[in-house]
Amino acid sequence: DTSIVTKEKTSCKNGIQVMDRKNCSFESRITTTNHPLTRKLFEIMANKKTNLCVAADVTTTEELVSLADKVGPHICLLKTHIDILTNFSQDTIDKLRDLAAKHNFLLFEDRKFGDIGSTVANQYSGGAYKIVEWADLVTVHGLPGDGVIKGLVSAINGRTRGCVLVSQMSSSGALTSEEYVENCSKMAENHTYFVVGFVSQSSKSGDPRFILFTPGVRLGKTGDGLGQQYVTPRSAILERGADIIIVGRGITQASDPVAAAKEYREEAFDAYQERIKHSTH
């Protein structure tokens, strides 16, 4: 699986020359994976020229739908916390799915599943939110061991779904040690049929199959008083190796969210292009 041989920009893994993710274009990474959602996400990013994910941390269906429609043209992914909406209904989901189709982005529910397999299977497919029915991607903590992944997979029922492992957190005092990050990497490598990538503040991994999502991105702020710590889009992409930046309050709380989304999108895609500019892939 890791024996993707290239002539240039290679790094070494298990003695085999492999492409380094950070030097590769999103287009060139499509063929490195069989995961249909990873492929689809690379296609969206390459065609739409955006590696921006908006974290839609709003608390009503109206705000969520309005935000998704406004920033839709500028994003590859809409990250939701569906469980903070005061007026969630099937209508919320119908509208989100329509907007995802209209603007060509994927839906990413940031549930941070963190329980044993039998429980997360029920949480994923059941309850008020029926997340498996509408969210292309979900976030998962590797903390419970890989039963959490097997549990989610047991609930998919033929749908095209994937998860993103939260291997490192951006908050102050997070307990995601180096060993923890390393164990999440191993877990991902053992479950490539479901794991699309990592939510992390940084990654040394050059594996082109996995997408690195970096939250805690904001221009001109350093923290929020409840432990959140911010980095800029350029720093996230050029210094920390992010493929996709996740921006929440920098866009949702901007006086003009559309203008803010454009600004983050341009800054992030420029940084990505700068990162790969010497690459031949």
Place this chain on the structure above:
Amino acid sequence: DTSIVTKEKTSCKNGIQVMDRKNCSFESRITTTNHPLTRKLFEIMANKKTNLCVAADVTTTEELVSLADKVGPHICLLKTHIDILTNFSQDTIDKLRDLAAKHNFLLFEDRKFGDIGSTVANQYSGGAYKIVEWADLVTVHGLPGDGVIKGLVSAINGRTRGCVLVSQMSSSGALTSEEYVENCSKMAENHTYFVVGFVSQSSKSGDPRFILFTPGVRLGKTGDGLGQQYVTPRSAILERGADIIIVGRGITQASDPVAAAKEYREEAFDAYQERIKHSTH
């Protein structure tokens, strides 16, 4: 805070002789803490003579309410996954609260909050479930750092609430290392106004203020095929130091859940009494 001096059954912490939780009766531990819910839970356990928590992993309001009414007389705590109910409504909560008052047990939502502070504050107080309005206790992962606790506390709004830190998981391949467990202990000690205890498979800690909740307890089974691993009530209490055992499928899937609840209750309380029998507290 740890300078509780006793004559017998003491262990040493920071050079100060302190009571060892595992040798103390629930009654005697009431005065060691100012946390109103820890005190209330000790009172219930002592008066009602039960250290059984039932994990009500059922998927309809009818099953949940029926189970809570049946096992109510035998438990100190009802653990819910409110987000797996197919027909949740305010009525679910009204009935649960009535049953909690009728049978004298606390409500314990096993949400396993695991996000940054600003997000968990919204997840705790908002959305469809408004957990803060009805759950006495909730579970929390220490993974994001102590911002997760501060975030929850910011949403309490004068209510009497508490959390239980999941410091160790019972599932196969869990990433809760010794260092992780230790960091959760420190986090608890820094937030005694909110943290009631730990969900853990074992604990060396003798701190009488913290209650040890042990899940994955079942008679006559070793696992579930999705990573869950079981221990018996006696082993959980006598060998691993549990104060409260959490029993799910061993009771909910029994042909006679009431008889099963009685059996687990007796086995668990007998084991607890055996553990403290030489104690003078």
